[in-house]
Amino acid sequence: MNRQSGRIGLYLVMIVMLVMGYLYLNNQVAVQSGYSLEELEEAVADGRVQSAVIYPNSEVPTGAVTVEIQGEGRKKLYATDVTEVESMLREHEIKTDVEDVARIVSF
Numbered sequence: 001m002n003r004q005s006g007r008i009g010l011y012l013v014m015i016v017m018l019v020m021g022y023l024y025l026n027n028q029v030a031v032q033s034g035y036s037l038e039e040l041e042e043a044v045a046d047g048r049v050q051s052a053v054i055y056p057n058s059e060v061p062t063g064a065v066t067v068e069i070q071g072e073g074r075k076k077l078y079a080t081d082v083t084e085v086e087s088m089l090r091e092h093e094i095k096t097d098v099e100d101v102a103r104i105v106s107f
Contacts, residue, residue: 040085043069053099056098
Protein backbone atom coordinates (compact mmCIF):
# COMPACT_ATOMS: atom_id res chain seq x y z
CA MET A 1 0.00 0.00 0.00
CA ASN A 2 2.83 2.38 0.81
CA ARG A 3 4.27 1.77 -2.65
CA GLN A 4 0.99 2.77 -4.36
CA SER A 5 0.67 6.02 -2.42
CA GLY A 6 4.18 6.96 -3.56
CA ARG A 7 3.21 6.37 -7.17
CA ILE A 8 0.06 8.46 -6.79
CA GLY A 9 2.14 11.31 -5.39
CA LEU A 10 4.57 11.03 -8.31
CA TYR A 11 1.71 11.12 -10.80
CA LEU A 12 0.20 14.17 -9.11
CA VAL A 13 3.53 16.01 -9.21
CA MET A 14 3.93 15.17 -12.89
CA ILE A 15 0.41 16.41 -13.69
CA VAL A 16 1.01 19.66 -11.81
CA MET A 17 4.30 20.18 -13.66
CA LEU A 18 2.61 19.57 -17.02
CA VAL A 19 -0.13 22.09 -16.23
CA MET A 20 2.46 24.67 -15.11
CA GLY A 21 4.47 24.07 -18.30
CA TYR A 22 1.37 24.53 -20.43
CA LEU A 23 0.47 27.80 -18.69
CA TYR A 24 4.03 29.11 -19.07
CA LEU A 25 4.19 28.29 -22.77
CA ASN A 26 0.72 29.71 -23.33
CA ASN A 27 1.87 33.00 -21.77
CA GLN A 28 4.99 33.05 -23.95
CA VAL A 29 2.94 32.59 -27.11
CA ALA A 30 0.63 35.42 -26.09
CA VAL A 31 3.58 37.75 -25.53
CA GLN A 32 5.30 36.80 -28.77
CA SER A 33 2.24 37.01 -30.95
CA GLY A 34 2.42 39.73 -33.55
CA TYR A 35 1.16 43.14 -32.57
CA SER A 36 1.18 45.94 -35.10
CA LEU A 37 1.95 49.63 -34.73
CA GLU A 38 -1.63 50.43 -35.75
CA GLU A 39 -2.96 48.26 -32.93
CA LEU A 40 -0.61 50.02 -30.50
CA GLU A 41 -1.76 53.43 -31.68
CA GLU A 42 -5.38 52.38 -31.18
CA ALA A 43 -4.66 51.06 -27.67
CA VAL A 44 -2.83 54.30 -26.78
CA ALA A 45 -5.73 56.39 -28.09
CA ASP A 46 -8.18 54.30 -26.04
CA GLY A 47 -6.03 54.71 -22.91
CA ARG A 48 -5.48 50.96 -22.47
CA VAL A 49 -1.65 51.00 -22.45
CA GLN A 50 -0.32 50.91 -18.89
CA SER A 51 3.44 50.79 -19.48
CA ALA A 52 6.04 50.05 -22.11
CA VAL A 53 9.63 48.88 -22.40
CA ILE A 54 11.66 49.73 -25.50
CA TYR A 55 14.58 47.52 -26.55
CA PRO A 56 16.55 49.34 -29.28
CA ASN A 57 18.68 47.35 -31.72
CA SER A 58 22.26 48.21 -32.55
CA GLU A 59 20.95 49.26 -35.99
CA VAL A 60 19.39 52.50 -34.84
CA PRO A 61 16.45 53.39 -34.86
CA THR A 62 14.92 49.88 -35.08
CA GLY A 63 13.97 47.78 -32.08
CA ALA A 64 11.32 45.93 -30.13
CA VAL A 65 8.64 47.32 -27.85
CA THR A 66 6.85 45.36 -25.14
CA VAL A 67 3.67 46.99 -23.88
CA GLU A 68 1.37 46.11 -21.00
CA ILE A 69 -2.20 46.50 -22.22
CA GLN A 70 -5.14 46.54 -19.86
CA GLY A 71 -7.26 43.43 -20.37
CA GLU A 72 -4.85 41.87 -22.89
CA GLY A 73 -1.59 41.46 -21.00
CA ARG A 74 1.86 41.92 -22.52
CA LYS A 75 2.24 42.39 -26.25
CA LYS A 76 5.42 42.69 -28.28
CA LEU A 77 5.94 44.52 -31.54
CA TYR A 78 8.90 45.34 -33.72
CA ALA A 79 9.27 48.95 -34.80
CA THR A 80 11.31 50.45 -37.60
CA ASP A 81 11.61 53.68 -35.58
CA VAL A 82 11.52 53.25 -31.81
CA THR A 83 12.02 56.99 -31.28
CA GLU A 84 8.65 57.58 -32.95
CA VAL A 85 7.01 55.00 -30.67
CA GLU A 86 8.73 56.48 -27.61
CA SER A 87 7.55 60.01 -28.40
CA MET A 88 3.98 58.77 -28.96
CA LEU A 89 3.97 56.95 -25.61
CA ARG A 90 5.50 59.89 -23.70
CA GLU A 91 3.07 62.29 -25.38
CA HIS A 92 0.23 60.31 -23.81
CA GLU A 93 2.11 60.21 -20.46
CA ILE A 94 2.58 56.43 -20.49
CA LYS A 95 5.35 55.07 -18.28
CA THR A 96 8.10 54.13 -20.75
CA ASP A 97 11.47 52.52 -19.99
CA VAL A 98 14.22 52.40 -22.60
CA GLU A 99 16.75 49.61 -22.19
CA ASP A 100 20.38 49.85 -23.28
CA VAL A 101 21.35 48.60 -26.70
CA ALA A 102 22.51 45.01 -26.46
CA ARG A 103 26.14 44.86 -27.52
CA ILE A 104 27.74 41.78 -29.06
CA VAL A 105 31.16 41.19 -27.64
CA SER A 106 33.72 39.82 -30.06
CA PHE A 107 37.32 38.99 -29.33
